Amino acid sequence: MKALLAVSFGELFLKGANRKKFFNDALAHIENNIKVIGYDNFYLESGKLYIDANIDNFDQLIEQIQKVFGIAYIDKVYKVNKDENDIYLAVKKSIQENYGNENKTFKVITKRVDKSFKYTSPELNVIIGDKILDDFNNLKVDIHKPDFKVFIDIKTSAYVYTKRYPGLGGLPIGSSGNGLLLLSGGIDSPVAGFLMAKRGMKINAIHFHSYPYTSLKAKEKAIDLAKIMSNYTGKMQLFIINLSEIYKAIASNCDRRNTxxxxxxxxxxxxxxLANKFDFQVLVTGDSLGQVASQTLESLTVVENASALPIFRPLIAMDKKDIVDLSKKIGSYEKSIEPFDDCCSIFAPDKPVTKPRLKYIENDENNLDIENLINEALETLEIIEI
Known part of the structure; x- marks a missing residue:
């Protein structure tokens, strides 16, 4: 009887001709997440990934695998010979480990990939179910709404498991193009990056700061947020640019309300x-409609007018509470609420325009040397590999 971890993949198997690429993307992300913990080997069989590792590390491995998009479930399985007695011994061990003497209901589900196996799936369900009832007085059968399920997969060997750990679902990173996330120091943008990564987008990030008007702690905070995100997005590049000269030019030449x-x-x-140089196809922001003055419909429209690239806003219809809850789930919340001002907040006007009109914004911008200011800002570019 061999203990393994089994990884079941979800939506990526609906992707036809691209399935192999998506599968390899998911495997690479899993391997990257678990290599520090360590494992002995892994192999594929009938659409599942089996990982051979030290059983004492299973909980740590599951925690890291759960951060990989494209995964439906992770199971602790026992691999045994295709013999009903060996299969039942594995079932018995799994039930004892996971459910002990609790009064529960169960259902046996057999999937027979190897059609040469001597029992049909319903036949093996009955055989194993009867043995469970004989040995466990606290358990009863409920085929409609069982408290737990006994899974038996008949392949080249038999795999038995009774407890499943949910994955994140979604698509493997890199399967849906490349995006550049505008990463502030706040709660919203890391969540936006997470949601786009869940749909398979490769995420890199850009952070704007205005040192010396803001503390270097604000920049360090953005780096820390990128590191937290990389648990889910994989490796990323973080672009850091100083906007202080641009803010000074705006303050000197434009209506402060439009800053x-x-x-x-x-x-x-x-x-x-940067997108033209590094092949990003879309921008991603943490905007949520109506949350602040810069996120009114009019403000979002005027900002988007300045970009030839599409701007994705995955949080656009989400309530703040839902965003906060998700930030806590992915581990970014505590870092996001650290009290270091970012460049947006430090230069924000007391009474910002909430319904800007494009012609008035463009009139203000006519007072600025836009191209030169952009080029000067790009000279401050730092690229950090996360």
Missing amino acids: TIISRRFMVRICEK
Whole structure:
């Protein structure tokens, strides 16, 4: 009887001709997440990944595998010979480990990939179910709404498991193009990056700061957030750019109420320059409709006008509470609420325009040397490998 971890993949198996690429993307991410913990070997059989590792490390491995997109379930399985007695011994051990003497109901589910096996799936279900009832007085059968299920997969060997750990679902990273996330120091943007990564987008990030007007702690916070995100997104590049000269030019030449909108238009223009160089196909922001002055419909429209790239806003219809809950789930919340001002907040006007009109914003921008300011900002570019 050999203990293994089994990984079941979800939506990626619906992707036809691209299935092999998506599968390899998921495998690479799993391997990257678990290599520090260590494992002996892994192999594929009939659409599942089996990982041979020290059983004492199973809980740690499951925790890391659960951070990989494209996975439906992780199971602790026992691999045994295709013999009903060996199969039952594994079933008995698994039930004892996971459910002990609890009063519960169960159902046996057999999947017979090897059609040469001497019992049909319903026949083996009955054989194993009867043995369970004989040995466990606390258990009863319920085929409709059981408390737990006994899974038996008949392949080249038999695999037995009674407890499943849910994965994140979604698609493997890199299967849906490349995006550049505008990563602030707040709660929203890491969640936006997480959600786009869940749909298979390869995420890199850009952070704008305005040192010396803001602390270097704000920049360090963004780096820490990128590291937290990389548990889910895999390796990423973090682009860091100083916007202080742009903010100074806006303050000297434009209506102060327009500062936030004009600065965000500069951000997306800079992002577009980087996208052309590094092959990003879309920008991703943490905007949520109506949450702040810069996220009214009018503000979002005027900002988007400055970009030739599409801007994806996965949080656009989410409530703040839901965003906060998700940030806690992915582990970014505590870092996000650390009290270091970012460049947007430090230069924000007291009474920002909430319904900007494009012609007035463009009139203000006519007072600025936009191309030169962008080029000067790009000279401050730092690239950090996360």
